[in-house]
Amino acid sequence: MTAVTVSEPAAPVPPVASAGAAERGRLPWKDWLIGLVLPLALALGWELAVARGWGNGRLLPPPSRILATLWGLWRSGDLIVHVLATLGRVAAGFFFGVLAGTLLGALTGYLTGARRLLDPTLQALRAIPSIAWVPLFILWFGIFETSKVILIAVGVFFPIYLALSGAILGVDRKLVEVGRVFRLSGWELVWRILLPATLPAYVLALRAGLGLGWMFVVAAEFMGASEGLGFLLVDGQMTGQPQSILASILAFAVLGKLTDGLLAALSRPLLRWQDSFKPEG
Amino acid sequence: MLLVDSLSKRYPNGHLALDRIGLEVAPGEILGVVGGSGCGKSTLLRLLSGLEVPTSGTVTLNGQPVRGPRGEIGVVFQEPRLMPWLSIRDNVGFGIRHLPKAERRSRTDEALTRVGLIDFAGAWPRELSGGMAQRAALARALVGRPSVLLLDEPFSALDALTRCDLQDHLLDLWAYDRPTLVLVTHDIEEALVLSDRVVVMQPRPGRILTVATPPLPRPRDRSDPLFEEWKRRLLGELGRASRHRTDGDEAFPAAAI
Structure with missing residues (x-):
């Protein structure tokens, strides 16, 4: 192809439509359905097993009872309260974690001096399991929102910091x-080369950080909360209602998947240029 | 006029890459620099571009010393080095970002037309073949209308047919506003097809062994017996360069053939 297009520059072949064409040719909802087969089969199987009396539904309630619990929570308005409480904590913690991770990651990546000064300390802090901070955070910031948001922010911070600095x-x-040949200034270099070049790694880190945010919100809500999906988990344990625990877990799964999908969808247009591996079939 | 005066480069590890190089390149001249690996030809080009600073000696362009990258000096590297996140059009316009949008657009499209890539203006770099990507790199270097274009083995990673095409293409591009070209290559045939003068360098330390002015008519015919004869002659010089070891600091004359 090389030789042909180069020797006939007057009649070029139109740009290759890229590997995306093969992808677009396939129906996306078909992939989706394939992914649903296993969980649906398991759910239906368990529903049937409990209905026929083959299994005991007390500790692991059948899907119908979990959905009924969710429906009840929705009807009473409690579900929205819990979801909004948890979502708000994740959003605030994610925001501050991303902010700090981005600032410090950019600083240590760009300036050798800052890296020598800050990176050893931050790496040492990273070695501490974030949950270990909980007692101290409660002492310092009390049991309410501040300590929860800070714990989530700490969890979100490290993957972002590491990925950006490394990228x-x-x-x-x-x-x-x-960039030097074209005499880019320091800011132009950041804006025109460093930023776009690190964007793929950064987006991936945002998604990893968001995942950790969801993980840490549970820990944060375990340490004392009167609302939130994590509270629902503890409450279900205390009152012996596994269907309530599973309803909360289901809500976590849906919310985690939705927010991650949102992040991926928002970043996709920025990363179209990537020449990445696209598996076939 | 591009003037190189007693240019030396010693790397921090003590290696003397270039030893007192002197050169005069006239405006619009095409100068080929050939030599085996380690003869300092790429270092010479990096010093000319201002990407590296010499240990001693100077590079001057039209009376102005070159102390860093300059707008009137364009560079094409061995690899296209296109920004993968920019379309081909934006890559070509990268070097004239300070111009008003309309002018940037018209000059970019003009450069793309000249290198035959106008139909690929919206494509991503990954969608281009090696030869096309290198033509985009040429367009990017030329769009700012530099008075000197430096090329560091620009076609060495391409297959033979594409390489010949691009050599001819480079001459066509050069003919538009006739910048000074300094072309570093290890390919004698490439140097002979393109250059008005050919500098043969010798390694350890990098010095100029010979400056040849092949009296070949243009356009150059690769199968012309005189072309063949010159190819053999320069090959002999290259062999001499690789056998040659300069000892100590004795001054050396740059022979002319």
Whole structure:
């Protein structure tokens, strides 16, 4: 192809539509359905087993009872209260974690001096399991929202910090040199080369950080809350209602998947240029 | 006029990559620099571009010393080095970002037309073949209308047919506003097809062994017996360069053939 297009520049082939064409040819909802087969089969199987009396539904309630619990929570308005409480904590913690991770990651990635000064301390802090901070945070900030948001922010911070700092260090020296040839200023270099070059790693880190945010919100709500999906979990345990626990877990799964999907969808247009591996079949 | 005066480069590890290089390149001249690996030819180009600073000696362009990258000096590397996140059009316009949008657009499209890539303006770099990507890199270097274009083995990663095409293409592009070209290559045939003068360098330390002015008519015919003859001659010089070891600091004359 090389030789042909180069020797006939007057009649070029239109741009290759890229590997995306093969993807677009397939129906996306079909992939979706394949992914649903296993969980649906398990749910139906268990429903049937409990209905026929083959299994005991007391500790593991059948799907119908979990959905009924969810419906009840929805009708009473409690579900919305719990979901909004948890979502608000994750959002605030994610925001502050991303902010700090981005600032410090960019700083240590870009400035060698800052890296030498800050990175050893941050790496040492990273070695501490974040949950270990909980007692201290409660002492310092009380049992209410502040300590919860800070715990989530700490969890979100590290993947973002690590990924961004590493991605900046990993930017292709040859592209930076092109920037030098065209006499880019420091800010232009950041805006035109470093930022786009690190974007794929950054987006991935945001998604990893969001996942950790969801993980830590549960821990935060375990340490004392009067509302939130984590409270629902503890409450279900205390009152011996596994259907309530499973309803909460289901809500976590749906919310986690939705927010991650949202993040992925928002970043996709920015990453269309990537020449990445696309598995076939 | 591009002037190189007593240019030396010693790396921090003590390796003397270039030893007192002197050169004069006239405006619009095409100068080929050939030599085996380690002869300092790429270092010479990096010093000319201002990407590296010499240990001693100077590079001057039209009386102005070159102390860092300059707008009137364009560079094409061995690899296209296109920004993968920019379309081909935006890559080509990368170097003229300070111009008003309309002018940037018209000049970018003009450059894309010249290198035959106008129909690929909206494509991503990953969608281009190696030869096309290198043509985009040429367009990016030329769109700012530099008075000097430096090329560091620009076609060495391409297959033979594409390489020949691009050599001819480079001459067509050069003819528009005739910048000074300095072309570093390890391919003697490439140097002979393109250059007005050919500098043969010798390694350890990097010095100029010979400056040849092949009296070949243009356009150059690769199968012309005189072309063949010159190819053999320069190959002999290259062999001499690789056998040659300079000892100590003795001054050396740059022979002319």
